[in-house]
Amino acid sequence: MRTVVVIGGGIVGLATAWELTKRGLDVTVLEKEEHWAAHQTGHNSNVVHAGLYYKPGSFKARMSTAGNRSIVDFARQYGVPVEVCGKLVVATSEAELPALKVLAERAEANGVPAKLITPSEAREYEPEVSCVAALRVESTGIIDFAGVCAALVRLLDESDADLRLGTPALGIRPGRTGGVEVATGDDVIHADALVNCAGLHADRVARLAGLTPSARIVPFRGEYYELKPERRHLVRGLIYPVPDASLPFLGVHLTRMLDGSVHAGPNAVLALRREGYTWRDVSAKDLAEVARFPGVWRLARKYAYPTGLDEVRRSFSRRRFAESLARLVPAVTEDDIVRHGSGVRAQALRPDGALVDDFLIETARNQVHVLNAPSPAATSALEIAKHIADEVTGQAVS
Known part of the structure; x- marks a missing residue:
């Protein structure tokens, strides 16, 4: 054998x-x-x-x-x-409509059951959602x-x-x-x-x-909040933003879990060690390895400002995190969310700074x-x- x-x-x-x-x-x-x-x-x-x-x-x-x-x-x-349970991907402005249409076309090309719907149709699934259009994805x-x-x-x-x-x-x-x-x-x-x-x-x-x-593994931490129990009614299922096509991350979203809790996140910040679940988790060895890798510096030149800086600010600010969620569900406020752990994504990066998609x-x-x-x-x-x-x-x- x-x-x-x-x-x-x-x-x-x-x-x-x-x-x-x-x-x-x-x-x-x-x-x-x-x-x-x-x-x-x-x-x-x-x-x-x-x-x-x-x-x-x-x-x-x-x-x-x-x-x-x-x-x-x-x-x-x-x-x-x-x-x-299915999910909604929502365009919160007219500027996001072309990207939402591209997602709908990709869904069709990939054989994913999805359809573009109006704001009123979106509110039949999620009464508190705010959008100018949405993509309903049934198989999520x-x-x-x-x-x-x-x-x-x-x-x-x-x-x-x-x-x-x-x-x-x-x-x-x-x-x-x-x-x-x-x-x-x-x-x-x-x-x-x-x-x-x-x-x-x-x-x-x-x-x-x-x-x-x-390619080299570069760790990115994603931090989560969750809605307080008395505010869980604001989200029935899964609500996602239209993602930035240039990034491998899907953006901060709202997810009703199997136990009825509603998770919010994640953001995306560079972790300070391979298994760095908080800002306090630091490895000199891992940081030195990152610093020696030219792909990281080329990636930083492309995304550090404003994208990377915005993610770091959101990491330290519950208010900013809540504002991101309020784009999807305006009723969500800073007082409605509490921290709920984090995860670390093993993202492969090439020496030229290209994220492996x-x-x-x-x-x-x-x-x-x-x-x-x-x-x-x-x-x-x-x-x-x-x-x-x-x-x-x-x-x-x-």
Whole structure:
């Protein structure tokens, strides 16, 4: 039986491990933290994306539209909470109408069920919303992604996969008789193939394995607020702004969760360490690495002012955050929101300063490295897993 080591215990790593076991491979999963879904998977907005934002034909477009169906089916089959509630993308000014129309065209090209609607039709879904037009997207949903991971762990246990928490990969080298060897500190694992799903550390794991990745991970923190319980009635479902097409972030939005709470966010600021969930989380090593990377400085010249500065100001100002929300729902005020944690996005950046927009998967002999899998990777996890498994088993089609 062929053996595979998967590094990373988030949703992409666990989904990949499960797909490989279904194909008859013997799988070991290494997760450096003491619990599964510890970082990106466990700190996101739990939205099942529909696939309307992404360039037709891209990895993201194909995998998110297929993933929208497969992740919902998986949740229903294995008892994970999920609700397909739909969402509104709202244009709050005439200037945003062309971009909203482009989104509608992308939705159609990607096979996403969506339609342009009038302000009065939008208020039938969201009575408090303010817009000049909106795009209604029917297939967007809310799910418990940590619950999906728990279900995957149960399935992997039943398949006799070797699941190791608290086990970082410390060294990777070609095996003496083929395959790869992964040193963990406790032992050396011999396997026929390696799959790197390390998220925030994916580029470091790739370099550890001898690969020179084409992009570097730069961490961006997204901070969330939530509406106070007595103000949750202002939002029935999901309300998104028209995004800036030049950025990979969707903008501050409002999301009703499965428990009835309403989350607001996230913004996007440079994190001061790879796992920097607050401004107090600082790593001199991580900052030095960022400072030495020319792509960061080229990105900063393009976006630091006013976009980056506005995001930092919003990070420190509840009033500014509330003002962003009030563009969508005017009734929301500074007094209506309270802080509610944050997440860190592993964003791949090229040396020329270009943000990697699509999923990025690179291969070497007996190795597959997932080097860019931010949102909608959780939605697409089961589809990404199939692609990776095809690469491992030599069946991938370019």
